Amino acid sequence: MKFYFRLAWRNLWRHKRRTIIVAVAMALGLGLMMFYDGLIAGFDQAIYGNAIKVLGGNIQIHAEGYNTELGQNPLLPLPDDQAVVLAALSEPLVESATRRIITGGLLTSPEGAFGVNIIGIEPEKELGVNLAAQHIATGRYLSQDDGDMIFIGQGLAEAMDVGVGDRITMVGRSTHDQMRQRTMTVAGMYDLGMPEYEKGTVYVSLGEAQSLFDLAGQSTEVAVVLKQLGTEPKVISALEPLLPGYEIDTWRNNYPELLAAITTKNGVMNIFGVIILLIAGIGILNLLLMAVYERTREIGLLGAMGLKPRQISILFILEGTLMGLVGVAAGIAFGLFINGLIRLVGLDFSAMTSATEYMALISGRIYPTWGLEKLLGRALTVAIIAALAALIPASEAARREPAEALHHV
Amino acid sequence: MIQLFRMAFRDLGRNRRRTFFSILALAMGLALLILMASFINGEMSSAMDTTIKLQSGHLQLRQQNYDETKASLKWENLIEDPAQVTRQIATLEPVIAASARLFASGIVASRDQSTGVQIVGIEPDSITNNPYREGLVSGEFLTAGDRDGILIGRPLSEKMGLQVGDQINLTANTSNGDVSDQLFTIRGIYSTETRVFDSAIVFLPLEKAQAMTGTENHASTIFVLLKDKDQTDAVVNALQTSRYKILTWTKMNEVIIQTENLSNAYMSLFYLIVLGVTATVIINTLIMAVFERTREIGIFSAIGMRSRRIMAMFLAESSLLAIGGILLGLVLGALAVAYLERNGFYIGNMAVGGGGFLIRDTVYAKFSLEGTINVTIMAFIVTMLAGLYPAALAARMEPVEALRAEK
Numbered sequence: 001m002k003f004y005f006r007l008a009w010r011n012l013w014r015h016k017r018r019t020i021i022v023a024v025a026m027a028l029g030l031g032l033m034m035f036y037d038g039l040i041a042g043f044d045q046a047i048y049g050n051a052i053k054v055l056g057g058n059i060q061i062h063a064e065g066y067n068t069e070l071g072q073n074p075l076l077p078l079p080d081d082q083a084v085v086l087a088a089l090s091e092p093l094v095e096s097a098t099r100r101i102i103t104g105g106l107l108t109s110p111e112g113a114f115g116v117n118i119i120g121i122e123p124e125k126e127l128g129v130n131l132a133a134q135h136i137a138t139g140r141y142l143s144q145d146d147g148d149m150i151f152i153g154q155g156l157a158e159a160m161d162v163g164v165g166d167r168i169t170m171v172g173r174s175t176h177d178q179m180r181q182r183t184m185t186v187a188g189m190y191d192l193g194m195p196e197y198e199k200g201t202v203y204v205s206l207g208e209a210q211s212l213f214d215l216a217g218q219s220t221e222v223a224v225v226l227k228q229l230g231t232e233p234k235v236i237s238a239l240e241p242l243l244p245g246y247e248i249d250t251w252r253n254n255y256p257e258l259l260a261a262i263t264t265k266n267g268v269m270n271i272f273g274v275i276i277l278l279i280a281g282i283g284i285l286n287l288l289l290m291a292v293y294e295r296t297r298e299i300g301l302l303g304a305m306g307l308k309p310r311q312i313s314i315l316f317i318l319e320g321t322l323m324g325l326v327g328v329a330a331g332i333a334f335g336l337f338i339n340g341l342i343r344l345v346g347l348d349f350s351a352m353t354s355a356t357e358y359m360a361l362i363s364g365r366i367y368p369t370w371g372l373e374k375l376l377g378r379a380l381t382v383a384i385i386a387a388l389a390a391l392i393p394a395s396e397a398a399r400r401e402p403a404e405a406l407h408h409v
Numbered sequence: 410m411i412q413l414f415r416m417a418f419r420d421l422g423r424n425r426r427r428t429f430f431s432i433l434a435l436a437m438g439l440a441l442l443i444l445m446a447s448f449i450n451g452e453m454s455s456a457m458d459t460t461i462k463l464q465s466g467h468l469q470l471r472q473q474n475y476d477e478t479k480a481s482l483k484w485e486n487l488i489e490d491p492a493q494v495t496r497q498i499a500t501l502e503p504v505i506a507a508s509a510r511l512f513a514s515g516i517v518a519s520r521d522q523s524t525g526v527q528i529v530g531i532e533p534d535s536i537t538n539n540p541y542r543e544g545l546v547s548g549e550f551l552t553a554g555d556r557d558g559i560l561i562g563r564p565l566s567e568k569m570g571l572q573v574g575d576q577i578n579l580t581a582n583t584s585n586g587d588v589s590d591q592l593f594t595i596r597g598i599y600s601t602e603t604r605v606f607d608s609a610i611v612f613l614p615l616e617k618a619q620a621m622t623g624t625e626n627h628a629s630t631i632f633v634l635l636k637d638k639d640q641t642d643a644v645v646n647a648l649q650t651s652r653y654k655i656l657t658w659t660k661m662n663e664v665i666i667q668t669e670n671l672s673n674a675y676m677s678l679f680y681l682i683v684l685g686v687t688a689t690v691i692i693n694t695l696i697m698a699v700f701e702r703t704r705e706i707g708i709f710s711a712i713g714m715r716s717r718r719i720m721a722m723f724l725a726e727s728s729l730l731a732i733g734g735i736l737l738g739l740v741l742g743a744l745a746v747a748y749l750e751r752n753g754f755y756i757g758n759m760a761v762g763g764g765g766f767l768i769r770d771t772v773y774a775k776f777s778l779e780g781t782i783n784v785t786i787m788a789f790i791v792t793m794l795a796g797l798y799p800a801a802l803a804a805r806m807e808p809v810e811a812l813r814a815e816k
Contacts, residue, residue: 017696018693018696018697021689021692021693021696022689022693024685024689025685025686025689025690028682028685028686028689029682029686031682032679032682074522103523104516104523104524104525105516105525106514106515106516106525106580106582106588108514108582108583108586108587108588109586110481110483110585110586111479111481111483111586112476112478112479112480112481112482112514112582113480113482113513113514113515113581113582113588114514115514115516115525115526116525159478159479160479169586169587169588171516171580171588173516173518173523181588264756272441275437275441276438276441276682276683276686278437279434279437279438279683279686279687279690280686280689280690282430282431282433282434282437282690283434283686283689283690283693285430286427286430286431286690286693286694286697287693287697289426289427290427290697
């Protein structure tokens with residue numbers, strides 16, 4: 001087999017120019033796909049980082065049935081939230097675990113009304129991990145005994161035209177199907193650089209939320225912050241046996257549309273990528289047809305020396321595959337070059353932040369990764385297409401009668 | 410000239426299979442690009458149509474200081490006595506209909522669930538509401554005098570498990586910055602097949618919405634539909650008012666146009682790469698042709714053919730390849746576009762839209778003549794450029810050496 005490789009490799013470089021041109025075609029196709037993979041992964045990372053910030057942790061633990069509830073953010077209390085917090089904190093990888101109440105509500109002022117997520121937090125316990133608390137624009141953060149105080153985003157404050165100390169009306173619904181309306185005083189404002197997100201999220205103290213929504217001593221979520229990104233699966237699998245009957249999610253489950261969007265776009269891109277590679281494959285096909293024709297006498301000689309037709313065709317398929325792999329190498333270089341270039345400047349998507357809920361999590365520029373996430377699969381696709389393109393020429397070469405081929409001038 | 414092309418045609422016929430595959434490569438590339446151009450065209454023009462029909466209309470009249478991001482209900486931000494303004498606008502010739510609408514923010518609650526919605530008060534009899542009336546999936550449309558009826562979208566009804574006749578609690582902001590809430594009965598459930606719209610908008614009769622929010626005889630906007638959207642400017646001029654702010658559909662939907670420009674910019678990069686790949690196939694095919702015919706080229710120049718003419722011969726070959734590839738590519742592209750025009754592509758689960766523009770759950774391709782012409786011209790130019798190098802190679806050959814070439 002090594003012999004065939006050597007032979008095929010040498011044959012490949014008999015016409016350098018032709019081989020290089022085909023490799024360029026493959027490289028363009030692969031480079032484009034790497035660019036795309038890098039961009040998607042860059043989106044993912046940008047959203048990932050911000051999603052963790054705004055969701056208040058890498059992992060969220062809810063009561064059983066929370067995700068199947070029809071409405072968003074149902075007021076479904078955890079059966080024993082203290083036990084959940086203790087279980088989570090017993091994991092060495094966990095930085096903090098805090099109780100929260102999350103529900104939808106409405107803020108109104110004479111200027112207008114805004115639908116928001118109202119998040120009840122334990123202010124002191126979250127101080128070290130809550131990014132809103134660490135990015136105070138004006139005023140102050142919440143404290144545990146704050147009643148009727150609210151901590152809002154700068155974006156919302158501007159839209160509602162309110163400042164620190166001003167009063168706004170907050171409306172939410174308690175567990176007993178009653179509308180709860182309360183006049184709140186703005187304690188302070190945070191600025192995370194995500195105006196769309198800031199418009200939709202306000203914080204109150206957990207105690208205030210408990211009394212407002214009839215959840216005395218209870219909470220609907222435990223937000224878990226990890227010491228290190230990427231350890232989520234490990235922590236989840238460690239927590240699952242400790243907390244049977246609870247729903248343990250990462251940020252991905254909280255943005256199902258994002259997952260759907262990425263899956264659809266990846267599917268479309270895979271089809272396009274394969275079509276582009278097929279076009280490049282036609283280049284290989286044409287080239288090898290020519291090679292078979294050029295080497296008619298050689299093929300006759302190989303046949304006369306006792307090489308079986310099957311072995312001759314292997315030689316050509318190897319040549320085609322190697323051509324594809326040379327393209328892969330060039331493509332990786334090309335892809336790294338493009339992604340490296342764009343990593344320097346980033347792509348501006350800030351105009352699109354209002355398009356969807358998850359796009360609001362993008363704070364401005366997207367920096368692609370190097371695009372190596374799916375490289376193995378992509379390279380395999382190239383190799384397979386290259387090998388397929390070599391099939392027709394290979395079978396043609398194998399069909400040559402040695403005697404006739406030798407006579408060919 | 411004709412002779413040149415005849416020779417080129419025959420030369421291409423000497424290796425039919427190779428010629429066919431080269432043409433196929435070009436055709437596949439072109440078809441892919443036509444499909445993409447048509448898809449973006451379909452997505453964007455449908456986004457524009459849908460947004461005009463459901464949300465922006467062709468024109469809207471608002472009070473000068475009305476800020477749509479706030480949905481304020483203060484009287485000084487609203488249009489007073491909208492019926493009179495509406496009557497005035499309706500007398501203009503290009504206007505199909507004008508109708509007052511009131512916007513408020515609210516929460517819909519039923520049993521243990523609640524969700525935020527936008528409340529739109531409409532004049533039920535106006536034909537501007539036809540998209541919602543025609544989209545009724547169950548129940549009935551609202552009537553003007555209805556005091557406790559509400560119309561909700563299908564995604565909302567599914568999310569909250571509601572049916573026609575069920576009661577829901579609706580909370581809304583009011584003109585003094587307070588809130589009021591009341592029980593409503595679901596009269597009907599509509600679907601415009603635009604998920605972001607249907608799950609966020611609930612309708613009340615205008616008078617009821619006014620009563621609930623304390624904005625008697627006021628409206629947030631006058632929604633105007635024209636016979637032809639090109640008449641917008643004429644109507645704007647005819648209205649000449651300093652009391653109200655006039656918003657046109659182009660102004661209100663700027664974000665759609667921006668998005669379209671952005672996608673087109675990203676697509677140009679894609680075009681270049683696809684055409685670059687097809688160009689390499691063409692270059693290789695022609696290089697092979699040049700080397701196969703080295704002796705021939707030697708003979709031509711030996712009998713006095715100028716190198717410019719030899720070059721022209723190979724360029725004629727690449728132009729024939731280009732034409733063949735383009736014709737086949739147009740056929741393949743048209744078939745693919747026709748398929749997606751009929752069958753569409755479901756994207757509803759992606760929940761796109763919301764930031765001022767609406768995309769329907771299924772996107773249909775729409776044949777884009779401009780896009781097709783652009784990519785066809787680009788494909789032709791790229792192919793001709795690809796032919797330059799092999800042609801120059803042939804033209805540069807030394808007659809004596811070429812004649813001596815083996816074979």
